[in-house]
Amino acid sequence: MNKTIVIANQKGGVGKTTTAINLAACLGVLEKKVLLIDADPQANATSGVGYDPRDIKSGLYECLIDKLSPRDIILKTESPNLSLLPAHIDLVGAELELVNQQNREFILKDLLEQIKSIYDYIIIDCAPSLGIITTNALTAANSIIIPIQCEYFALEGLGKLLNTIKIVQSRMNKDLDIEGLLLTMYDTRLRLSNQVVEEVKTHFQEMVFDTIIQRNVRLSEAPSFGRTIIMHDANSKGAINYLNLAKELIEKEY
Numbered sequence: 001m002n003k004t005i006v007i008a009n010q011k012g013g014v015g016k017t018t019t020a021i022n023l024a025a026c027l028g029v030l031e032k033k034v035l036l037i038d039a040d041p042q043a044n045a046t047s048g049v050g051y052d053p054r055d056i057k058s059g060l061y062e063c064l065i066d067k068l069s070p071r072d073i074i075l076k077t078e079s080p081n082l083s084l085l086p087a088h089i090d091l092v093g094a095e096l097e098l099v100n101q102q103n104r105e106f107i108l109k110d111l112l113e114q115i116k117s118i119y120d121y122i123i124i125d126c127a128p129s130l131g132i133i134t135t136n137a138l139t140a141a142n143s144i145i146i147p148i149q150c151e152y153f154a155l156e157g158l159g160k161l162l163n164t165i166k167i168v169q170s171r172m173n174k175d176l177d178i179e180g181l182l183l184t185m186y187d188t189r190l191r192l193s194n195q196v197v198e199e200v201k202t203h204f205q206e207m208v209f210d211t212i213i214q215r216n217v218r219l220s221e222a223p224s225f226g227r228t229i230i231m232h233d234a235n236s237k238g239a240i241n242y243l244n245l246a247k248e249l250i251e252k253e254y
Contacts, residue, residue: 003253004112004122005179006141011157012128014149015184015213017044019245020125022219022238023145025049025228026246028081032120035074038087039108039137040127046086049077050226056088063111064094064136070115079228083119091133098132105132105172109140130164138165139172143179148200150186150193150212155200179252182245184213211245214238 007020017040024036038045039060043053062068063085075084098104116122124137138144144165148154169176181204187193201208213219219238222229229239 002116002119002121003143004116004124004141005249006124006126006134006137006144007147008126008134008137008144008161009146009148009157010128010130010134010161011149011153015147015182016128017048017125018219018223019145019147019182019184019213019242020045020123021048021223022229022242023245023249024121024123025079025082025230026239026242027121027123027249028079029230029243030246030250031081032250033081033118035083035085035115035119035122036077037085037122037124037137039091039124039133040087041089041092042127043087043089043091044223045125046084046088047226048223049079049082049084049228051075051084051086053086053088056086059086059088059091061088061091061094064107064133065097070111074115077228079231082228094133095131098136105135105139108133108136109173112140130161135164135168135172138168138176141173141176143177145179145182145209147182147184147213148196149184150190150196152192152196154196155203178207179249180209181207182209182211182213186212186214188214209245209248211241211248213241213245216241 024034028034046053058073126134216238218233218236222232
């Protein structure tokens with residue numbers, strides 16, 4: 001079994017990169033072979049697993065534009081069973097450079113055909129946009145996880161994203177599924193958080209993951225050490241939340 005999952009939402013600050021890094025790491029701890037792909041020019045997933053993007057000479061940009069093989073670029077991480085296809089700032093130029101290419105939405109899909117059999121899961125962290133690189137990720141993926149912040153504007157822009165998913169399904173990837181909506185940054189002390197959870201579950205019902213990611217200081221500070229939460233503090237609430245999410249994801253396959 002191998003599965004490619006995109007973590008996407010064009011709304012920023014909802015926990016996409018935190019989810020991509022820590023879900024990938026927790027799947028690795030659960031003995032799944034995982035590749036994390038950084039498809040965001042900000043390269044936060046790259047720095048979040050211990051690499052300085054300024055030191056990355058070849059990354060996703062070189063794969064998309066120069067047709068380098070991913071096999072030559074993938075890096076090991078300190079987290080068990082977790083590898084990284086990194087990004088650096090040049091990736092911001094790929095949006096423009098891909099505009100006039102034929103079949104530009106299928107470039108990442110073709111690249112992943114070379115390596116996907118090696119991994120149980122490929123997790124793609126996307127930028128907060130619906131540009132060509134995100135479209136490439138959706139075209140290459142089996143499913144999408146949509147993080148939703150437990151705050152007032154939680155559902156803002158979600159309709160636009162769901163519409164984009166429908167377009168990708170109809171034109172480029174009929175097999176793309178919504179894996180689930182993931183509620184993030186949940187604060188048990190706030191009535192608003194509970195209202196958002198209730199509203200999202202009422203609207204989307206079984207599409208919402210049972211696991212909810214709570215606000216957690218250790219989860220917030222882990223990226224500053226270049227470590228996944230499971231390597232930074234395996235006993236923290238954040239680590240337990242993401243381990244539960246990884247288990248829920250695996251159980252859905254069976």
